[in-house]
Amino acid sequence: MLPNSISGHRLSPQQTRLWLLMQESCVYRAQCAILLDGRIDTERLQEAVRSVMQRHDILRTSFERPPGLKVPLQVVADDGKPCWKTIDLKGLNFRKQEAGIEDQFLQQGRSRCDFEHGPLLRLSLIVLSDSQHVLMICLPSLCADSATLNLFTCELSAAYGLQNPRQDEELQYANYADWQYELTASKDEEAQEAASYWHRQSTLARPALRMPFADYAVQKTYDVNAVSHRFDPTVSFQLSEFGQTHDVTVGAILLACWQTLLWRVTGEPRQVVDVVFDGRNFAELQGGLGLFARPLPISCHLQGNAQFMATVRQVHALLREASDWQDYFGEGTQTRETNHEAMHGLRGAGFEFEVRPAPRRAADVTFSIIKQYSCINRFQIKLCCFQTDDTLLAMFYYLTFWR
Numbered sequence: 001m002l003p004n005s006i007s008g009h010r011l012s013p014q015q016t017r018l019w020l021l022m023q024e025s026c027v028y029r030a031q032c033a034i035l036l037d038g039r040i041d042t043e044r045l046q047e048a049v050r051s052v053m054q055r056h057d058i059l060r061t062s063f064e065r066p067p068g069l070k071v072p073l074q075v076v077a078d079d080g081k082p083c084w085k086t087i088d089l090k091g092l093n094f095r096k097q098e099a100g101i102e103d104q105f106l107q108q109g110r111s112r113c114d115f116e117h118g119p120l121l122r123l124s125l126i127v128l129s130d131s132q133h134v135l136m137i138c139l140p141s142l143c144a145d146s147a148t149l150n151l152f153t154c155e156l157s158a159a160y161g162l163q164n165p166r167q168d169e170e171l172q173y174a175n176y177a178d179w180q181y182e183l184t185a186s187k188d189e190e191a192q193e194a195a196s197y198w199h200r201q202s203t204l205a206r207p208a209l210r211m212p213f214a215d216y217a218v219q220k221t222y223d224v225n226a227v228s229h230r231f232d233p234t235v236s237f238q239l240s241e242f243g244q245t246h247d248v249t250v251g252a253i254l255l256a257c258w259q260t261l262l263w264r265v266t267g268e269p270r271q272v273v274d275v276v277f278d279g280r281n282f283a284e285l286q287g288g289l290g291l292f293a294r295p296l297p298i299s300c301h302l303q304g305n306a307q308f309m310a311t312v313r314q315v316h317a318l319l320r321e322a323s324d325w326q327d328y329f330g331e332g333t334q335t336r337e338t339n340h341e342a343m344h345g346l347r348g349a350g351f352e353f354e355v356r357p358a359p360r361r362a363a364d365v366t367f368s369i370i371k372q373y374s375c376i377n378r379f380q381i382k383l384c385c386f387q388t389d390d391t392l393l394a395m396f397y398y399l400t401f402w403r
Contacts, residue, residue: 011072013181018377022142027223028375030146030375031105034136035370036367038131046084049123049159052156052159055155057076059289060076074173074174074177076174084124086124087100087104121138122137122139137149145276146352147293151288162363170287173289173290176292201299204272208348209348227398228395230393231392239253250353251319252316253312255298255315256300256308258349259271269303269304274348274379275319276294277296279294279326279327298318350383352383352385353384353387355387356387357369372386
């Protein structure tokens, strides 16, 4: 080995695409806030974090770029130590505590990462009272997607409760990256069918989406802002019932609503929306932590005389087809960009739907995700919907630009 050479693993296709985007903004991160209800043992919680880190290489990964390469290598440390800080808000009333949680969430998300030296896993424990805490977790999107946050929370609660981890060997992200390259290089019949499918999608042009008040001519960098709405519990129940009755997913129903709204706003009957798929189609990938997810273009042609149910069925079929071929999607299969997108490096609309895991109880402490954010692709506007057993939360994200 040459002096100063780096021993590491190549990035996955998802990481490679994202690395180039991350140079412009810190919006590409995965972040959540977990409410810990019950008296906690802080040392035990920290040990539980270390236990999860030892099980998953991606949580101990840094990114070092050898001279002459545009993208870095993944370098896995034998032992990892997260960045941990404690914030005491016990003396504040409920409203000020809520404001403090929101402020810390924003501060944690906007702080820059040292990709080469780490640590990339950052945690903040906010003390609300002796029996209530909020644990904030933040990782760059190179290391995590939205599903990773859910899986991390489940494993953390199990480790805190001293439950034995699964006995099967964990899939490590570097091995997944190698498998992705083998898959996309394959020339078998299934790979050719997938290539044909994505080639057809790549011939579809995206309608231009211009946001009011955005000065594209002078934009230098950007951030993400959000507006949220929590629906009445009956809405979540009715959506689930409607989906079961008509054999369609709740995600398909909500995406059909989103594309219909975009059609009415833009007047464009063909709507191409980047939909985030979690990339864990196979049983071996279900428990994997890392950037498995990828945005896939879903193109729906809306007609003025079509009934909404027909649109829902069309969207449901498109989602199922894209899901079947998602592992073969690559940068060479993007839909054609408009001049506006090519000039400013922007995509149009995005969409993500996720069923949040139920709260988990371990050692008399309940772990519940109360806030979550994940960004793995460019967009101008994006709708994210999170469903639990009794509620539906919609997050509407939009970009803000400045010089």
